[in-house]
Amino acid sequence: MGTPLLYGSLSEVYAERSGVMNTAIEGIFLMGAWAGFVAAFLSGGNLMLGLLAAVIAGILTAALYGWICIYLKQHQIVTGVAINILALGITAFFQRVIFGVPVTPLIVQPLPTIPLPILSSIPVIGKILFNQNILTYLLFILVPAANFVLFKTSAGLSIRSIGENPEAGDVAGIRVDRLRFMTILLAGIMCGIGGAFYSIGFLGMFTTTIIGGRGWIAFAICFLGNWKPAGVLVGTLVFGLAEAFAILMQSRGAGFFPNELFIALPYILTIVLTVSRKSFNVPAVLGVPYRKEG
Amino acid sequence: MSSKHRDLLVTNALAILLGLAASGLLLLFLGKNPVTTMLTLFGSLFRDRYTFADIFVKATPLMFMALAFGLPFQANLYNIGAQGQFYIGSVTAVGLSLLLMDNIPGPLVLVVVALASMVTGGLWGGLIGWLKARFNANEFLVSMMSTYVALNFMNYMLRTFLMETKGEYPQTDPLVKSAWLPIFVPGTRLHIGFILAVLACIGERVLKYRKPMGLKNRPDGQNKDDAEQAGINYKPLYVMTFFIAGALGAMGGFTEVNGVQHMLVQGFNPGVGAAGIGIAILANGHPIGMIFAAILFGALNVGGTIMGQLSGVPSSINDLMLGFVMLFVILAYFVRERLEDRREKARLKKAASI
Numbered sequence: 001m002g003t004p005l006l007y008g009s010l011s012e013v014y015a016e017r018s019g020v021m022n023t024a025i026e027g028i029f030l031m032g033a034w035a036g037f038v039a040a041f042l043s044g045g046n047l048m049l050g051l052l053a054a055v056i057a058g059i060l061t062a063a064l065y066g067w068i069c070i071y072l073k074q075h076q077i078v079t080g081v082a083i084n085i086l087a088l089g090i091t092a093f094f095q096r097v098i099f100g101v102p103v104t105p106l107i108v109q110p111l112p113t114i115p116l117p118i119l120s121s122i123p124v125i126g127k128i129l130f131n132q133n134i135l136t137y138l139l140f141i142l143v144p145a146a147n148f149v150l151f152k153t154s155a156g157l158s159i160r161s162i163g164e165n166p167e168a169g170d171v172a173g174i175r176v177d178r179l180r181f182m183t184i185l186l187a188g189i190m191c192g193i194g195g196a197f198y199s200i201g202f203l204g205m206f207t208t209t210i211i212g213g214r215g216w217i218a219f220a221i222c223f224l225g226n227w228k229p230a231g232v233l234v235g236t237l238v239f240g241l242a243e244a245f246a247i248l249m250q251s252r253g254a255g256f257f258p259n260e261l262f263i264a265l266p267y268i269l270t271i272v273l274t275v276s277r278k279s280f281n282v283p284a285v286l287g288v289p290y291r292k293e294g
Numbered sequence: 295m296s297s298k299h300r301d302l303l304v305t306n307a308l309a310i311l312l313g314l315a316a317s318g319l320l321l322l323f324l325g326k327n328p329v330t331t332m333l334t335l336f337g338s339l340f341r342d343r344y345t346f347a348d349i350f351v352k353a354t355p356l357m358f359m360a361l362a363f364g365l366p367f368q369a370n371l372y373n374i375g376a377q378g379q380f381y382i383g384s385v386t387a388v389g390l391s392l393l394l395m396d397n398i399p400g401p402l403v404l405v406v407v408a409l410a411s412m413v414t415g416g417l418w419g420g421l422i423g424w425l426k427a428r429f430n431a432n433e434f435l436v437s438m439m440s441t442y443v444a445l446n447f448m449n450y451m452l453r454t455f456l457m458e459t460k461g462e463y464p465q466t467d468p469l470v471k472s473a474w475l476p477i478f479v480p481g482t483r484l485h486i487g488f489i490l491a492v493l494a495c496i497g498e499r500v501l502k503y504r505k506p507m508g509l510k511n512r513p514d515g516q517n518k519d520d521a522e523q524a525g526i527n528y529k530p531l532y533v534m535t536f537f538i539a540g541a542l543g544a545m546g547g548f549t550e551v552n553g554v555q556h557m558l559v560q561g562f563n564p565g566v567g568a569a570g571i572g573i574a575i576l577a578n579g580h581p582i583g584m585i586f587a588a589i590l591f592g593a594l595n596v597g598g599t600i601m602g603q604l605s606g607v608p609s610s611i612n613d614l615m616l617g618f619v620m621l622f623v624i625l626a627y628f629v630r631e632r633l634e635d636r637r638e639k640a641r642l643k644k645a646a647s648i
Contacts, residue, residue, distance in 0.1 A: 068621075068624060068625070068628075072625070072628040073628070073631075074624050074625075074627055074628055075624070075627075077372055077374075077434065078571070078575050078624060079621075079624055081374070081568060081571050081572075081620070082572070082575075082617060082620035082621045082624060083617070083621070084568075085565075085568050085572070085613055085616050085617040085620065086613075086614070086617025086618065086620075086621060087617075088610075088613045088617070089317075089610050089611070089612075089613030089614035089615075089616070089617045089618075090614065090617075092608065092610030092613065093320060093323075093608060093610040093611065093613075093614055094323070096324075096608045096610065097323045097324060208610075213438075213439075213441075213442050216435075216438050216439070219435070220435050220438075220439070223432060223435060258450045258453075258454070260446040260447065260449050260450035260453075261446070261450070263446050264442060264443045264445075264446035264447070267439040267440075267442040267443050267446075268439075268443055270435065270439045271425075271431075271435075271436050271439050271440065271443075274425075274431045274432055274435050274436055274439075275425050275429045275431045275436075276429075
């Protein structure tokens with residue numbers, strides 16, 4: 001269950017390291033989930049086509065966000081809120097346009113889990129880590145890759161430098177706005193896939209409440225993970241466990257504690273962790289558009 | 295009128311029109327004629343007194359929500375959790391009304407319930423400010439998350455303590471008539487909550503520019519360090535700002551429960567907080583502007599609903615209109631910056647040529 005959160009928070013690390021918060025993350029998740037489902041359903045269950053559609057939807061939404069926030073220098077939180085509402089309207093509206101009011105629920109067969117030989121038979125961890133679908137396995141590469149790209153390559157150095165001191169980066173010949181736009185597009189791709197995980201990777205269906213604030217949790221994990229790939233990995237595992245625990249308690253009937261408490265658990269956990277987190281490694285110009293002098 | 299004010303009016307009017315046009319064009323996908331459908335929307339607003347008054351009924355909570363976002367926003371604080379404060383206010387209002395309505399006279403019930411909702415909503419919001427002041431917690435994240443917690447709290451209350459006596463659905467028993475907010479235009483649903491909302495907007499305008507708190511609040515918002523140097527301890531201001539914002543959000547819940555719904559149902563008004571943010575932005579953070587912006591959004595809301603009943607357009611058209619209008623309003627900010635830039639350059643050129 002942590003997979004989409006990790007896609008989201010990892011993409012947020014790239015974007016925020018370059019100085020741009022991706023506050024459209026909730027909307028991009030939703031667009032990815034919807035586009036992925038529609039393409040998969042209409043193609044008769046072709047999930048690769050679904051993923052492709054999710055990526056395209058993610059890129060388009062991210063491009064709109066990036067254009068307004070990076071090139072037009074408008075307020076990132078406000079723009080994010082607007083795009084999230086728009087995404088809600090667009091997905092609900094076109095779901096209706098395409099499918100009308102369906103009598104039976106629309107379902108696709110979700111991505112199959114592929115148990116890895118030998119590894120999946122390890123007790124406990126084997127089932128959690130090595131009996132997953134392809135999107136989860138892809139993360140085994142993406143997390144270390146993010147670490148490598150951000151901290152060991154010149155592109156990563158450029159990204160981090162424009163998140164700390166864009167003026168200096170500009171003088172050194174980095175095209176600040178363009179590089180920021182690139183990281184937002186990358187975030188769009190990753191969040192599109194993350195969103196699609198909910199619809200075609202797991203549930204096999206789509207509703208407009210399918211994301212339900214999880215984009216914001218991914219956003220929070222980036223903060224809590226101190227803007228580091230390894231940090232968001234740990235953060236996601238904590239949340240994955242919390243959510244699994246919540247689902248377990250709900251299905252068992254929790255007795256004394258109400259179900260709602262467990263549904264709210266990831267959100268409460270976010271607040272607690274936000275409060276208890278002390279040393280922040282915030283990119284210096286996070287959320288501030290870069291304006292050239294003169 | 296200064297050129298700045300003219301820019302604001304013209305660009306925002308254009309933004310609203312473009313936003314409506316964009317959502318109208320999407321109606322083509324449903325095989326509807328956008329022009330006639332949109333005309334039906336606006337025509338139907340004036341079809342009778344009841345419908346027309348409903349615009350102001352819908353605008354009432356929106357004003358409170360816009361204020362709940364707008365006041366902290368002036369101080370560069372982000373209260374994305376007004377929706378949750380709205381829920382807390384609603385739960386308090388309905389719970390306390392049900393408890394008191396059979397025992398004490400109606401007007402007294404309303405006063406007590408209003409004050410209690412403001413206190414619970416204020417505490418719920420004030421907690422965000424306190425966490426920010428005490429632990430330097432990110433108020434954007436905390437307020438965002440607090441909405442989901444409030445939603446689940448409301449659902450829990452509706453399933454247990456507040457559930458109707460019949461015990462069938464997650465909703466409360468209806469309030470008796472004495473606990474309803476009085477209606478001041480006969481034959482409509484327009485209750486005095488609307489007047490309270492307008493007064494709140496005017497009140498915030500006064501507070502912001504005249505009272506000592508406003509003086510403190512504004513420099514704090516623009517620069518924390520300046521405020522510190524001027525000897526202002528900004529930490530209590532975080533708590534106070536969020537307390538007031540929470541109380542305003544809760545007032546939105548109270549006026550909806552006691553003024554319109556007269557009960558509390560699960561899945562109650564989920565989009566009102568986000569709409570409030572849109573209104574605050576459209577009004578450029580100006581409390582008086584929020585009155586008009588809220589009325590506009592109220593009209594879109596009523597019109598969108600009627601459009602759904604008349605011609606089968608899905609209710610998601612409301613989110614589409616809201617989203618597009620907000621997007622174009624943000625673009626209008628950019629256009630205004632450009633216009634201002636150009637004027638500045640022209641002025642400099644003129645000065646240089648003399």
